[in-house]
Amino acid sequence: MTTAPAKAGWRFRQPSVIPGFGLTLGFSLAYLTLIILIPLSGLIWRSAALGWADFWAIATDRRTINALEISFGTAFIAAAVNLVFGTIVAWVLVRYNFPGRRIVDAMVDLPFALPTAVAGIALTTLYAPNGWVGSLLAPLGIKVAYTPLGIIIALIFIGLPFVVRTVQPIMEEIDKEVEEVAATLGANRFQIISRVLLPGLAPAIVTGFALAFARGVGEYGSVIFIAGNLPYKSEIAPLLIVIRLEEYNYAAATAIAAIMLALSFVMLLVINLVQTWSRKRYG
């Protein structure tokens, strides 16, 4: 801060014989600042420059609110579906031996590797009224493509690996002795799973849910094809940002982005708190 002598015991870094600290930290900080921090602060600066009245007008615009509700609502439902099925998939992969387990395990990462636009057109073609799945659901009166249900389907695809990959390593670490002890003490299998195993897995499951939810809220590529993109009905917030940008309405695009960022940071904070809490509790 000033030229005052440094407080005893305070050091910026611990001494080390390894060289290159200044170079690598300097380069990393410069790159991080140029690529991430300056552009992001530009967004915050622009939205702050809007003024409260303008910001409030955009934030409370019906179309903005509906888009945010659709983004957060569909992402929440999709993450909840993934919470259940992702946990089951992780369980089957960790506990059961079957031919091709490696391949199934590798397949789970497909949504990480497959470009979102490809997922988008593939899912739309599948769930369109004349598609493989859509034609089966149409007689039941279920319309998926071009409805909010389609958004949920796309977000289930996108979010699945987050839950599986978060829960799987924790499941692998479960000590079988704990289950054996519970069984010896007379617990049945259902009790062991619900009272002994699930509480230990809960932090991981919640973290996986939060990651899938956070990713789903911001997802764009896979959703816009299947959503139908009707304003007020099936228009997600990221798409509304793009629309406002194409209208050269930078103010609205910036404000919606700022709201999404703020909500994402709250979620990131919650994820970190859950992780800290679970580390403390389950070490």
Added chain:
Amino acid sequence: MADPEIKSYAPHHESQSAAVTESPTARAVLMIVAFAFLGVFLLLPLIIVFNEAFSKGVGAYTEALSDPDTRSAIRLTLLVAAISVPLNVVFGISAAWAIAKFEFKGKAFLTTLIDLPFSVSPVISGLVYVLLFGAQGLLGGWLKAHGIVILFAVPGIVLATIFVTFPFVARELIPLMQEQGNGDEEAALSLGANGWQTFWYVTLPNVKWGLLYGVLLCNARAMGEFGAVSVVSGHIRGLTNTMPLHVEILYNEYNAVGAFAVASLLAGLALVTLVLKTLLEMRYGAEIAATRGH
């Protein structure tokens, strides 16, 4: 922790006693649920890509891929990945060195900042560059006066791609290098190696498989990124259209074979990525560290 050491001496318990597993019926039900879910949500989309791409025969497929606009989209995607991936590799190594090899104040905060792009919507990742470099942007006027074009051109696409793929290499290397500790480097240094020699001959060989793993994931995302690139590209056919953007254009023109033909290339890339990733995990699992996932 001594725990993993002890575990490795214990025999792997493949045989499970009845008390610690489900009844055969429950197992069958769980497996059917899991396979049905994965089949519908993962396998079907993959199959339909290739099914649609070849729906009018191999001739139509190769014709779609030899279209000049498609060719230029492929070239642009390769170019963007060739610039952005190496830059993020240099950053990833540099950040991992600083974070894993040293103890300093604010380290946890820095690590959180590196993960930031993962929690930002791709559309916002593109938007921030529009706000910076666009005609109404902070630097827009200055850039125009100096004749520098960033937005709706290759530099903008590269920047947006770097933004979204920023954390991949770093977050793969940081836990790996932390786990390996400084012992090897300290030994090399005490034997007279200088900093670069220590890095080239000691650190890099130690982390090469983890690095490759990170590069693989980084590259897959770089070539497949849609949202961020879509915002900054301007969608100029033959000039600023990457493969994923070209998929969108063809699809919206009801050119299903064309769209899925390009999509099949990207799906092929995804499959190759998954195969290599799985092979790396199988052969060098311990050298890639315990971090898995995105």
